[in-house]
């Protein structure tokens with residue numbers, strides 16, 4: 171069984187058997203305004219060695235890889251939180267429910283807007299090139315002053331730490347909150363794509379990717395899908411994410427420079443009512 175499928179099944183079993191149920195949750199289900207309760211486990215660590223062909227992608231249902239990577243380009247290349255750009259340039263609609271009231275047409279002073287305001291991406295690229303063995307290569311979207319500027323969902327995947335190890339670039343992602351069955355592998359794969367782009371820009375190879383998840387949860391209306399996915403048989407395949415070898419500049423990569431080959435997934439796709 172592929173590593174991600176094994177981790178996924180073990181994680182879901184752990185939640186169902188030993189998870190803690192929350193009380194008074196913030197999110198709700200839009201269909202009937204009922205509170206969206208979840209069961210969670212804490213401090214989960216998943217490491218994938220990208221240089222050995224490991225990837226955080228499951229075969230137990232299709233994962234929207236292209237949209238996942240487009241979202242990361244929106245945040246770190248476009249450096250904007252504009253929903254119009256997300257929709258018109260990338261045809262992604264999954265952030266629409268989180269439009270800011272203070273700054274309509276955006277998700278507020280968050281994510282890409284934070285990257286731009288603090289020049290996080292350029293600083294990171296410059297610092298890795300200038301001082302590869304520095305131990306301070308951190309990109310942090312958790313900026314309290316930005317939270318005061320506007321309303322908006324606070325970033326979930328909020329911090330990356332980058333380490334050069336010989337020819338390799340390792341990266342860890344800290345995520346405070348993960349709707350793992352919906353977005354766990356969208357988040358994992360999009361940050362692997364970011365690692366590949368940064369590594370290429372800096373003349374390095376992608377090494378290890380570690381995903382630290384502080385609160386990993388399963389919403390109550392997704393429990394049947396979780397049980398179904400535990401029962402599904404994993405497909406034996408070796409997916410590879412390929413980045414166009416001819417490009418090196420971080421800002422030159424587009425979605426067409428990524429190709430996922432050898433990926434197969436169990437159908438049919440499952441539907442999830444999203445907790446807003």
Ligand SMILES: Nc1nc(=O)c2c([nH]1)NC[C@@H]1CN(c3ccc(C(=O)N[C@@H](CCC(=O)O)C(=O)O)cc3)CN21
Nearest residue numbers: 197234237264265268323349352353356440444445446
């Ligand atoms: N409850 C919740 N879960 C999330 O994953 C999430 C939020 N809220 N709020 C903000 C963003 C929006 N994200 C989302 C929202 C929807 C999908 C989604 O609908 N995924 C579908 C299909 C995607 C597609 O085909 O493009 C899926 O099956 O994974 C994914 C990520 C991630 N984030």
Ligand SMILES: O=c1ccn([C@H]2C[C@H](O)[C@@H](COP(=O)(O)O)O2)c(=O)[nH]1
Nearest residue numbers: 196324326327347348349350353357
């Ligand atoms: O990239 C993302 C963005 C959001 N999520 C999920 C995690 C939670 O279920 C909600 C956010 O709710 P909070 O109450 O702010 O934790 O969105 C995700 O998994 N990945």
